[in-house]
Amino acid sequence: MNSSDLDSPTRLPRQVEFTNAPLRLRIASVLRDAILEGDLRPGAPLTETALAEQLEVSRAPVREAIRILAKEGLIDSEPYRGSRVRTLDRRDVEEVYSLRGLHESFAVERIVQGSAPDGLDDLTEICERMRRHADAGDMRAVSAEDERFHRRMIELADHTLLASIWAQLSLRVRQIMSLRNLQIEDPHRVAENHVLIVEALRSKQLDVALERVRDHVREGTQLVIDGWSDPS
Amino acid sequence: MNSSDLDSPTRLPRQVEFTNAPLRLRIASVLRDAILEGDLRPGAPLTETALAEQLEVSRAPVREAIRILAKEGLIDSEPYRGSRVRTLDRRDVEEVYSLRGLHESFAVERIVQGSAPDGLDDLTEICERMRRHADAGDMRAVSAEDERFHRRMIELADHTLLASIWAQLSLRVRQIMSLRNLQIEDPHRVAENHVLIVEALRSKQLDVALERVRDHVREGTQLVIDGWSDPS
DNA sequence: GAACCGTTGATTGTCGACAATCGACTGTCA
């Protein structure tokens, strides 16, 4: 398997540290990226044989990679029937975002209760970078920092199981983001929202922090849902 | 693969409908039960070759079964190093139960908001059975109904993603239950607690319902944590 | 024409063999 398979243009330069990880993980990574970037559209069939040929590996690791992604919720598999990229309807979007809100709220509670005041500095840093990118009009970079912000926030909750569930949700969120039609969000407003959350966390105002996180998620949900077109 | 493998005494009579499901699922089921019943203790190594021989199948489906259980959080796998039944320390227990509380609370919110008033009858039925078993002193049956109660409650929240995450948590809870040293819970009290929850749901008193669910989970947590001995 | 029933092609499921990796062991050398 050599890179630049599965997709003609640029792909898979990052994460070269995978060099001698098990093949299944590398393949899973390739497929995951393809799905999250929207190169593999929902409903697209993933047949083991075809993928194995394209990637020039045997079916075994491809098969395992597909299973991995199935467990991550990015792929639907049916015994003896094959696998397809999972399709997302409005209900799926609502479910993902509602649970996202739930878990972020939980994280906020734990952060306010717990100590770890220095970890908040990381969040502030991310906010600053986000604002700089917003000034530069680099929406892509803003999104990247956005994701980093929330992941770091979850980490600060110091809860392994929460983090692992969050990781799954986060994948789904990314898939949704890659599919939504329009992304008309004011980057400066986004950056400001995050600053407000950090401030509330820092001053340990639980209610305020919860309110702001919920607003933030609600806002994102609304934006995505509004522009959503179901695969009907 | 014939049943009564992997464990000399009685096992695997239930779920015969699996007859021609893929082998990996049947194997996963066998292993899952073994772990959940405590037959496979935490830390026990699971080597593909050995299991394949014991079960008289090839390594491929065993391998996939192990992967399935790894994703379910019952097994720890390390590349090239092998797999072991996951060990649980006090922190794991706290994490599992805290998330359990979070998700049940979320379910309660949705049930109170949503319609589905007839689904609550199921819960009432389960409570009645639970009480009967409590009268008969059949603690095992009470536990079974307990689990059924909570699963049904989650279903009533009508949230697919929640249900799937809950299923994972539920497995962990069962593993914990199978390992805890003592189970000194008054069955009648347990039954009564569940009745109270249903009443609050029926009258749509969100705050009351939430409080009761949280108390219920907190009670269970305390009971388990107190009798917990870390693998040190 | 509709229900039934093999056939067929595509796909996944299962298998046994071989390769790659890792940790532990061992023997050497300073």
Next chain:
DNA sequence: TGACAGTCGATTGTCGACAATCAACGGTTC
């Protein structure tokens, strides 16, 4: 003695071939 390189055994990783399964197709029968 202690550090280091090489070897060895155990285990997982990968492979290609064959078997099982399923849906769709087409022919047969009534």
